[in-house]
Amino acid sequence: MHLAILSGSVFGTADEVADEAAERCRAAGLQVTRIKPATVDALLEANADAILVCCSTTGMGELPATIQDFYYDMQSRFPLLTGKPFGVIALGDAGYGDTFCLGGEQIRELLLEVQASEALPMLRLDASETVTPEEDAKPWLDDFIARLRNGQA
Numbered sequence: 520m521h522l523a524i525l526s527g528s529v530f531g532t533a534d535e536v537a538d539e540a541a542e543r544c545r546a547a548g549l550q551v552t553r554i555k556p557a558t559v560d561a562l563l564e565a566n567a568d569a570i571l572v573c574c575s576t577t578g579m580g581e582l583p584a585t586i587q588d589f590y591y592d593m594q595s596r597f598p599l600l601t602g603k604p605f606g607v608i609a610l611g612d613a614g615y616g617d618t619f620c621l622g623g624e625q626i627r628e629l630l631l632e633v634q635a636s637e638a639l640p641m642l643r644l645d646a647s648e649t650v651t652p653e654e655d656a657k658p659w660l661d662d663f664i665a666r667l668r669n670g671q672a
């Protein structure tokens with residue numbers, strides 16, 4: 520099982536969550552390609568069996584600049600990823616109300632549009648509740664890995 524991991528981040532938190540996720544997935548025996556910066560070419564070249572995206576939210580529900588080009592390039596090239604299992608870890612702050620984790624939500628909707636298949640409901644990490652998002656992502660990651668392994672995705 521080969522997993523591609525991408526991230527979109529303003530201050531580096533989502534990048535760190537993605538880096539730690541890569542380590543955890545490797546330790547669990549997955550082959551991991553950590554794609555940074557996120558580009559459509561790198562994603563397609565990796566030709567992975569599954570995709571994980573860790574993405575924060577900035578502005579009023581906007582995507583971080585480091586993943587905006589990826590988002591628009593995916594929309595214009597629209598490579599179909601039919602049935603490919605994916606997961607999204609969204610980082611946000613519930614204090615932003617209606618725009619909580621909208622960056623991750625945009626990535627999730629994009630992947631659904633290109634017909635990828637959500638392996639596990641998106642994880643939302645709330646910066647107003649935790650200062651250890653890498654730790655908090657671990658149980659979700661273990662479920663994600665199990666879903667990929669069991670082919671339940």
Ligand SMILES: Cc1cc2nc3c(=O)[nH]c(=O)nc-3n(C[C@H](O)[C@H](O)[C@H](O)COP(=O)(O)O)c2cc1C
Nearest residue numbers: 528529530531532533575576578580611612619620
């Ligand atoms: C200027 C600014 C705007 C933000 N806007 C939102 C938002 O609209 N929705 C949200 O859920 N979180 C928002 N956040 C919170 C960040 O997404 C959260 O702190 C996240 O952990 C940052 O991760 P990063 O270091 O990877 O960028 C905002 C943070 C800042 C500083």
